[in-house]
Amino acid sequence: METETILSVRDLDVKFTLRGQVLHAIRGISLDVHRGESLAIVGESGSGKSVFTKTFMGLLDSNGSVTAGEIRYNGQDLAGYTTDQQWRTIRGREIAMVMQDPMTSLNPLKTIGDQIEEAIVLHQGLKGAEAHAQVLKVLEEVGIDQPERRSKQYPHEFSGGMRQRVVIAIAVACRPKILICDEPTTALDVTIQAQILQLIKDLQKKYDLTTIYITHDLGVVANVADRIAVMYAGDIVEIGTCEEVFYDPKHPYTWALLSSLPQLGVKGEELYSIKGTPPNLFLEVKGDAFAPRNPHALKIDFVERPPYFEVSPTHKARTWLLDPRAPKVEPPEHIKHLREQGVNRHV
Numbered sequence: 313m314e315t316e317t318i319l320s321v322r323d324l325d326v327k328f329t330l331r332g333q334v335l336h337a338i339r340g341i342s343l344d345v346h347r348g349e350s351l352a353i354v355g356e357s358g359s360g361k362s363v364f365t366k367t368f369m370g371l372l373d374s375n376g377s378v379t380a381g382e383i384r385y386n387g388q389d390l391a392g393y394t395t396d397q398q399w400r401t402i403r404g405r406e407i408a409m410v411m412q413d414p415m416t417s418l419n420p421l422k423t424i425g426d427q428i429e430e431a432i433v434l435h436q437g438l439k440g441a442e443a444h445a446q447v448l449k450v451l452e453e454v455g456i457d458q459p460e461r462r463s464k465q466y467p468h469e470f471s472g473g474m475r476q477r478v479v480i481a482i483a484v485a486c487r488p489k490i491l492i493c494d495e496p497t498t499a500l501d502v503t504i505q506a507q508i509l510q511l512i513k514d515l516q517k518k519y520d521l522t523t524i525y526i527t528h529d530l531g532v533v534a535n536v537a538d539r540i541a542v543m544y545a546g547d548i549v550e551i552g553t554c555e556e557v558f559y560d561p562k563h564p565y566t567w568a569l570l571s572s573l574p575q576l577g578v579k580g581e582e583l584y585s586i587k588g589t590p591p592n593l594f595l596e597v598k599g600d601a602f603a604p605r606n607p608h609a610l611k612i613d614f615v616e617r618p619p620y621f622e623v624s625p626t627h628k629a630r631t632w633l634l635d636p637r638a639p640k641v642e643p644p645e646h647i648k649h650l651r652e653q654g655v656n657r658h659v
């Protein structure tokens with residue numbers, strides 16, 4: 313299949329300054345996002361998923377900045393944007409974000425109808441009755457019944473799942489090209505979770521959106537992602553199609569993540585958890601950042617950062633285990649049969 317790149321990140325570095333110390337949060341990431349795809353970025357808390365995607369919208373906290381690299385979008389380098397005026401041409405309009413907690417994105421003092429209408433007036437140029445009609449249409453589209461009545465209500469009158477639908481309605485009403493969903497369902501119970509993911513999927517198709525999901529939960533992305541990028545300590549350590557990452561994972565960190573899928577938890581047995589802690593990003597990371605937690609670490613892992621090794625044209629991983637000179641190490645037995653276990657229903 314021909315792929316067109318909508319967003320191209322090259323050698324991106326992000327640093328934060330905190331009490332005179334520098335934290336290296338993103339360490340040289342390169343990534344091409346394909347138009348129309350659904351890309352999931354997975355990794356433990358603190359791996360840099362949010363910081364990475366916030367650079368696409370100029371949303372880094374004020375003590376952080378992009379210190380190297382490029383973010384190419386529409387012939388522009390977003391990494392060079394400095395003013396709010398520049399970012400206003402991108403935020404919401406080209407790239408929109410749905411956050412984990414809808415309450416932080418909604419104004420508690422305004423009706424949800426007014427909030428959606430603002431987005432429509434601003435981005436679709438509609439006014440008055442036309443804009444109001446569009447509000448009702450959008451509400452229906454995101455699965456909110458009785459749109460006329462609901463549009464007059466305030467955020468606190470909606471359940472968590474319904475609020476998330478409203479946030480999605482606002483994001484989509486701006487007609488962005490890329491929708492970033494940052495743990496969009498973490499705060500919701502499982503049934504609602506599935507409904508929200510389905511809604512995003514439907515809207516993606518309808519509006520030809522490119523979606524980027526950020527999550528720590530591989531189980532969630534199994535059902536929605538075309539490709540998966542696995543992040544560890546501010547870097548993408550493995551990337552491939554959903555099929556490749558689930559059924560032919562190469563990086564020991566991906567093995568560990570897959571091992572902690574709740575679906576694999578045998579009754580009565582404790583859930584697998586990854587031993588050790590990620591590196592302190594205030595200190596320079598030497599070699600493979602995962603080495604101290606990697607039971608299969610080689611000597612070189614502690615000395616030199618691995619390059620990407622290509623597994624297939626769509627699949628690559630940064631691990632010395634893929635070097636032809638490395639000893640052959642098999643993934644753990646329990647993740648070799650994920651296909652038969654039906655863990656990934658999507659592929």
Ligand SMILES: Nc1ncnc2c1ncn2[C@@H]1O[C@H](COP(=O)(O)OP(=O)(O)OP(=O)(O)O)[C@@H](O)[C@H]1O
Pocket residue numbers: 328329330335337355356357358359360361362363364373374375376528593
């Ligand atoms: N304003 C800040 N100042 C200093 N460090 C920061 C700041 N914002 C983020 N960081 C650090 O950057 C790193 C990446 O954080 P980030 O929030 O992107 O992780 P994440 O993978 O999205 O995790 P989570 O799922 O918990 O949000 C972490 O070490 C975090 O402590």
